Amino acid sequence: MPEIKDILLGNQRAGARMIRLIEEGSPKAFPLLKQLYPHSGNAFIIGITGSPGVGKSTLMDALILEFRKRDKRIAVIAVDPSSPFSGGAILGDRLRMQRHATDEAVFIRSMASRGQTGGLSRATKDTAIVLDAMGYDIILIETVGAGQGEFDIASLAHSTGIVSIPGTGDGIQAVKAGILETGDVFIVNKCDRPGADASVHALTMMIGMRNRGTQLSNPSPKWTPLVLKTKALDGTGVDELADTFLSHFDFLKKNSLTDQTKRTQETLYFKSLLNDLTLEKIRSFMEASPKYDAVLKKIQTHEMDPISAAEHVVNTMIILK
Ligand SMILES: Nc1nc2c(ncn2[C@@H]2O[C@H](COP(=O)(O)OP(=O)(O)OP(=O)(O)O)[C@@H](O)[C@H]2O)c(=O)[nH]1
Numbered sequence: 001m002p003e004i005k006d007i008l009l010g011n012q013r014a015g016a017r018m019i020r021l022i023e024e025g026s027p028k029a030f031p032l033l034k035q036l037y038p039h040s041g042n043a044f045i046i047g048i049t050g051s052p053g054v055g056k057s058t059l060m061d062a063l064i065l066e067f068r069k070r071d072k073r074i075a076v077i078a079v080d081p082s083s084p085f086s087g088g089a090i091l092g093d094r095l096r097m098q099r100h101a102t103d104e105a106v107f108i109r110s111m112a113s114r115g116q117t118g119g120l121s122r123a124t125k126d127t128a129i130v131l132d133a134m135g136y137d138i139i140l141i142e143t144v145g146a147g148q149g150e151f152d153i154a155s156l157a158h159s160t161g162i163v164s165i166p167g168t169g170d171g172i173q174a175v176k177a178g179i180l181e182t183g184d185v186f187i188v189n190k191c192d193r194p195g196a197d198a199s200v201h202a203l204t205m206m207i208g209m210r211n212r213g214t215q216l217s218n219p220s221p222k223w224t225p226l227v228l229k230t231k232a233l234d235g236t237g238v239d240e241l242a243d244t245f246l247s248h249f250d251f252l253k254k255n256s257l258t259d260q261t262k263r264t265q266e267t268l269y270f271k272s273l274l275n276d277l278t279l280e281k282i283r284s285f286m287e288a289s290p291k292y293d294a295v296l297k298k299i300q301t302h303e304m305d306p307i308s309a310a311e312h313v314v315n316t317m318i319i320l321k
């Protein structure tokens with residue numbers, strides 16, 4: 001069992017053990033998380049999202065270097081890009097960021113942690129709480145695309161960087177996917193390829209239009225998203241990207257927007273916990289009933305189809321008024 005005091009001291013072994021409990025869904029995680037929670041809320045959480053292969057991991061690797069130059073302690077969560085079975089991708093991320101492995105101020109975790117609806121699962125949020133309590137200044141989270149779940153990256157992060165590459169009509173796709181609203185920094189990576197300036201131009205135009213629309217309806221100070229070009233492979237433009245993220249964080253703090261984010265996040269976290277705990281409680285109540293066993297037998301002997309069986313259990317055991 002990891003010791004709270006070790007986690008709070010930033011001990012990476014203790015942190016890793018705690019995160020493993022979270023990933024396993026262990027009941028031991030909750031009491032520890034409760035103690036860690038009051039020590040969280042200081043880290044700057046950055047989400048890096050974009051289609052598969054646009055260079056998110058390479059970019060994060062370069063960002064780690066830039067943030068280290070600025071003396072920041074960094075934690076990275078790479079959320080398994082495609083499926084829980086793609087061990088290759090996880091290994092790839094580990095290897096790519098290997099050069100930071102011996103740096104005590106850098107902590108990298110890969111997790112298979114996407115929820116059923118494509119959003120992040122609660123485990124990602126729980127892990128962010130642990131890393132925050134461990135004292136990391138910045139938490140970088142890599143995910144593919146934008147999901148529909150409770151913990152969409154934009155609702156977990158303070159700042160969301162959307163990565164695209166030249167010549168893929170990403171601007172239009174961004175509008176379609178509705179991610180234009182959630183981006184704080186737009187990154188056109190692989191700018192060594194042709195068409196980078198055209199992509200920057202298209203994105204800048206679209207952001208301009210988006211902002212004119214929201215400025216009228218919302219008078220509170222508004223961050224104007226920036227579009228930056230990078231070549232993650234050799235770190236070109238990543239210096240400016242790191243500064244942009246940090247100035248966005250300053251902007252949020254100056255305008256008390258971090259408090260607002262925190263309130264929204266706490267509500268979402270609470271609701272997601274409520275969902276999970278309610279489901280758990282009802283299910284264990286149902287499973288303890290002899291009626292459940294009887295129905296289960298009928299499914300196994302093909303006397304009843306699973307759909308009717310599930311409906312029957314729910315309808316006869318939950319009495320809603
Ligand atoms: N030409 C060029 N290639 C790049 C650049 N950045 C990354 N790449 C290459 O793009 C490929 C994908 O990079 P990753 O960093 O794995 O991309 P990713 O978005 O993390 O991919 P997934 O995690 O699978 O979604 C690798 O072969 C990188 O070497 C760049 O700036 N220019």
Ligand SMILES: [Mg+2]
Nearest residue numbers: 056057081093
């Ligand atoms: Mg990746």
